[in-house]
Structure formats: C-alpha cells, structure tokens
Amino acid sequence: MFFGLSEEQLLIQESFRGHLTRSIDLDRIRKTAKSESGTDTPLRQELNDLGLPGLLISEDFGGSGLQLIDAAIVAIELGRSMAPVPFAATFIMAPLALTLAGSPAQQAEWLPRLASGETTIGVALANYASGTRRSDSVINQNNRLNGKIPFALDAATADAFLIADTDGQLHLLRTGAPGVTVEVLPSIDGTRPLCTLHLENADAEPLAKNSPEAIEAIIRAGRIILAAESFGAAEEMLDRAVAYAKERNQFGRAIGSFQAIKHLCAEMAAELQPCQSLVWYAAYAFDHLPEDAALSALLAKSHMDEVGRFVSRSAIEVHGGMGYTDLMGLHFWFKRIGFNRAQLGGPENLRAAAARLQGFVAPAA
Amino acid sequence: MDLADRAEHKAFRAEVREFIAAHRHLAPEETADSYRLLPRPYSEKVRKWQSLLVDKGYASRTVPKSYGGFGAEPDILKTKIITDEFFRAGLPPALYNQGVSMLVPTLLEHGSEEQKKKWIEPTIRAEVFWCQGYSEPGAGSDLASLQTRAHEDGDDFVINGSKIWTSSAHIADMIFCLVRTETKAGKYDGISYLIFSMDTPGIEVRPLQTMTGHPSFNEVFFTDVRVPKSQVVGGRGKGWKIANSTLAHERGMLANTNHAAGRLQKITGMLKSETLNGRPLFENAVMMDRFIRLQARVQALRLHEMRLVTEAATGKPRNIADMVCKLLGCELNHQIDAFAIDILGEIGVLYDGVPSVHHDSIWQQFFMYDLGLIIGGGTAQIQKNIIAERGLDMPREPKSAKG
Known part of the structure; x- marks a missing residue:
C-alpha cells in the first residue's frame, strides 16, 4: 500500500504551483473578477502551454492521458492560487463526457481542440447534479430542444455546452447556433459567472451513447x-x-x-x-x-x-x-x-x- | 497511490488470517473496551492469548528476541495489517496498556541492560501490570511543574508527594514515575524517571470516583517510599527528556480509526432497527444527515491514517499531520457516542447493563469515558497549542520558571 503522490505527481504539483504563484497576483484576480468573461485570457494561454486543458484527454487526441487524481492535484493548486480560469467543467467534465459517451467522430472533432485549449465547453448538468428548481428542464421533441437550463459552469467564454435532456440524453450545443441563447448571470465569484441557457427549437446534437x-x-x-x-x-x-x-x-x-x-x-x-x-x-x-x-x-x-x-x-x-x-x-x-x-x-x-x-x-x- | 498490498504484505495478510482462523477459539471474550472502561487484573485466558500473540509476532512485534519479543524489523504496514485483520475478525487486539505502549519503548531506548532483561518480557506477556505516575494535583497540563520529591539516603531515593489520574494504580504491580530528585536543578532538569513496585511500603492508593461511577483513576500518595537509585531509568535529571521521547513513540498509536468505524457500523444497525412511530430512524432526515456527516469524518480520519502509515513507512519526519490525530480522533469518538445516545432516546439514559433493554447501555459509558479522553493525555486545548506552535510555527505560550 502506498497512500501518497508518486514522483511524477509531485512534479506536476510543483510545476503548477510554481507557475501559478509566479503568475498570479491580487491585481490580476481583481481585474479578472470585474471583467465580463471572468477569465484571465493570457493566463489561460500560459496554462495551455503547461498542459492544463488536456490532463484527462487521451494522448491519441493530443492530451496527457492522466487520471483524475492528477487533475485533482492540479485543481488543488488552482484553488490555492485562486486561478481566474475555467477548469472543472470545460477540462474535466466535458472531455469525460466525450470520452464516455461521444462517437469517434465527435471525439475527433472536439477532444483535440479541447486538449490544446483552443476551445472550451460549458457544462449545464445542474438538473442532474442537484435537482431541478422551478421545473427548469430541457425537453427533446423530435431532435429539437426546448426549455431552459440554469447554472451552466465555465460557460461565459465557451464555444459549446454540454447538457442533458429530461430523458438523460447528453447533447452538445454550439454557442450561437439558432435557438440557443446564453444569459450570463454574475455570481459571488466574479471569475465564475453562471449562465442560463435558453433553448427554442435548438438543433439537438446528441452524444452517441445515452448512458x-x-x-x-x-x-x-x-x-x-x-x-x-x-x-x-x-x-x-x-x-x-x-x-x-x-x-x-x-x-x-x-x-x-x-x-x-x-x-x-x-x-x-x-x-x-x-x-x-x-x-x-x-x-x-x-x-x-x-x-x-x-x-x-x-x-x-x-x-x-x-x-x-x-x-x-x-x-x-x-x-x-x-x-x-x-x-x-x-x-x-x-x-x-x-x-x-x-x-x-x-x-x-x-x-x-x-x-x-x-x-x-x-x-x- | 497504490492501495493494493504488495506481494510481501499480501502474503503476510494471508498468514494473519490463517492464524486467526486456527486460534480464534482461544481468544478471550473480553473486549479492549471492557478493560478500558473497567480496569481489572487480566484473566488467565487474556494472559495466555497475549503470550501467544507475542510468540507469533502479532503483539510487541519489534521487541528484540533477547527481551522476549518477536524481533521483527519495524514495518508499520504489517502492524496495520495485524490491527485491521483482528478488527475484521471481531477479535480483541493485542493488549495496549501503559506498560506496553509507554514503558517498554522507554526501556528499550533508555533502560539499562538489567532493566530491559528484567521487565520487558513480563510486561509484554501481561504478567506485570504497570501504572503511570505523571500528573499531580498541581501539575496537569504544566506537567514539568511536578512537586513529588525524592531525597537521597545512601543507595536509595526516599519519595514524598502524590500523583493523580493514575489509571489502574489499584491493580498495578509496578509504577513508572516522574519525581523531582535534583533539588538544585531547574524546572526541567530536576526530574528523574523511576520504576518501582506498588507494594513498596509507604504507598497509599485511593480510588478517585469519576463521573462514570466506575473506579478507573486513583490518587497515589507516597510517604517515605524507599526506592534504590539503580531503578532510575536513563540517568538522574533526565526524566523530562525521557518522558517526552516516549511520547514520540505514540506515532505507532495513531488515533485507531477501527474503533470509530466499528461504532459507526453499530449505529447503522441501530438506525435501521430502531423505529419511531413505526418508521426506521433512517427515514428521519436529520438523523440521516447526522449519520452521513459522521461517516464522512470517519472516512476522512481513516484515510488520513493511511497517509500517515505511508509517511512513516517512507521515513517522512513527524509533522502537523500527526499532531492533529489525538484532537480529531477523541472528538470524533465522542460525537459518535453522543449520536448513539440520541438515537436511543429515553433508552439511552439507562445505565449499567439494565437487563430489560435490548441495546446494551454501554453508550453512556463511552460518552463519558471518551470525554475523559478528550481531557486526558494532553487536553484538547494543549493539543491545539501543539498544533499551532509546533505544526504552524506560531508564537509560543509564555512559559514561566524555565529551567
């Protein structure tokens, strides 16, 4: 039994901690928290170079193919430094969704761009994670999505969203597609805006597996x-x-x-x-x-x-x-x-x- | 992270299981808890069982063969495997009293060859029962201010003074005791660590009635108690250092989370079987919430213990992670007891084994005993000082009369 971090994990920890400590200061957080996107774009670029987006994505798609504990070690450092960049939804939940439920074509389309940090995907699964409030939900009628889904994470700068309809089917929705409106809601944490997605006859793009x-x-x-x-x-x-x-x-x-x-x-x-x-x-x-x-x-x-x-x-x-x-x-x-x-x-x-x-x-x- | 046993430990676990299967009929029915709650002399069966465990290396495993132990290399993972497997099988673990956990490590480190030869084997085989003479009425958290004194008379020390909170003094054969022997030395350098028989003339033991109603503590009075100077351990005036170094051995004595896990398991059963208005208590949302809160705390401490075992096995020095165990473990046990009492409602106040009650009334005893443990062995407040001063490097408390 070994309950601790491996040499490689200690290196990951050290490199992120070092970089984040050097890069982030209070002014940077303060400025970002007041911005509309809540994201520090130059910092995001620096973290792309460190491999932040692709931690969980398979090497076949340009990621590092690491495990959740490696991502957790990084998340601890992001929290320590109060990094004003999106992470949990776009670089953990979205790639996992594509890996677990996406078709090979969907994976090939999205995962490499996620891994490079070129794109981000917001995740709106509050209806499954904590239940629905005021009956907000998304109904799928003949591959047209209608309804409202609140509390999307990492969504303010996202190019697409991951949602689940009332039948438990996962869908990817592109920002700017017809019938998709994103309402940005400021939260107490200015670097974590929440979004509500309004869908009106939006084109469904289901992930391959309903699971x-x-x-x-x-x-x-x-x-x-x-x-x-x-x-x-x-x-x-x-x-x-x-x-x-x-x-x-x-x-x-x-x-x-x-x-x-x-x-x-x-x-x-x-x-x-x-x-x-x-x-x-x-x-x-x-x-x-x-x-x-x-x-x-x-x-x-x-x-x-x-x-x-x-x-x-x-x-x-x-x-x-x-x-x-x-x-x-x-x-x-x-x-x-x-x-x-x-x-x-x-x-x-x-x-x-x-x-x-x-x-x-x-x-x- | 790799939580699987490696080959050597897998084989060892199998060996422990095999031993348990073959010998469990010899195990005493008494639980470790029952001895904790009501200290009494060990039965013949307990002593035989303990001796068997020593022979097989499941108790006092690393004590050298020349002093009656098993002589194994230290391997904290194996120690943990033994503890876990005995717990899993519902067997009482090896004895863990003050003789085994405090005196023996002290003798191994600081004792003379004669002291080691004479005392270690009978202690680990439960033939000699020890009590610890540390605290005094005026020296509790500030232990080094102790006033029990010894003056020299020929080859002897003559001790006068008193000790308090002396667990099991009424049944102990021997005592290890901190006594001020060096009148000219300062607060910390004037103390010696002495071992002597509780039958020595001039010792009076008075049971101290505690809130549990059971005599587990005592006051011990010394009037002209004569102890040969050869029974000092580790040299005159070295007692304070020796007592503190013994505390470092407590790493092996991490908050044993098996206890907490076992009690939580019992509570699961109670929440399922106890009903209120015909419905199981688990359906009460507040009860359910309290249970899962405790479950998370037990899980956190259990995993923390695994981390500490790994740190100890890989030679990482003692750090703040170790220092929080006493505080957290004692508090958690007490919270679990409190929850059990609340589950039982009116039944929970019945005491001392009322026969008509379908649940044993031991929870109130635990509840009080565990409050005692929050205070004993360094109060929660002293633990917080240790965590803050040694773990977080915060400024120390002002200390007076420094030696």
Missing part, C-alpha cells in the same frame, strides 16, 4: 475536482491567516501568541489535514475502485464543503477588519469556496444521495 452511468461519472468527477479546488483555496486561507497572526501586533505581542487566535488556527489546520486524504482517495477511487467511487466522491465533497465554509470564515476573522476589506483580497478565496459548495450538489443534497446510495433510505421517486 446514465456516463452522466453520473461526469458529475462525480466534477464534484471531486470542486472539492479539490476548495481544499487548495482553504489551505491558502489558513496559510495567510497564520502568517498574518504572526505579523500583526496588539497589546504588545503578536496576535498569534493569543490562544484565542492560535486555537482557531489549530482548529482550521486540524479540520483541513484529513481533507487532503479524502480528496486524494476520492480521485483515486474514481479510476481504480469502482465499488467505492460513488460514495467516496459524495463524502469528499460534502465534507470539504463544510470544512471549507468553516476555514474561509475563520481565516477572515483572524485578519480582523483587514480580512473584511478588498485590500487583502481574502474574499476572493472565500467566494470561490462558497461558489463551489453550491455547485453540483450542496452538502445536504450529497449526504442524502449518500444515504440513498447505501440503501439507508428509499431511492428518490
């Missing part, structure tokens, strides 16, 4: 990656809180010498430490332990969501009034963690799903 298992796997991977990103973001917030508590003096001593502050930091650290293993394991199980994959993803995201909320508010508290300002920029991490919590199923939703999965309660009707 509920594929939808489940895509959502599962998305959840794990969001948990990983929140983990990285929370670790960064703790690091900053600790550093600040060592510098800031009140009553003639560093505030970090007071137990009120010190113990809060210790609690954050204690809560966060096991989350790393929880996230690593869920990502590993995704590829290697089919019998444990579904449950471990639900437990990982639901737990990380809770720990993330605790750490994000506590780290701001440690900074006192400064933590509340825009000067420190901590709020960006706070918002990313809050954003991720609500996407692809919030913790209550996920725990209910975990109970159903284990047969503790009856499946949802």
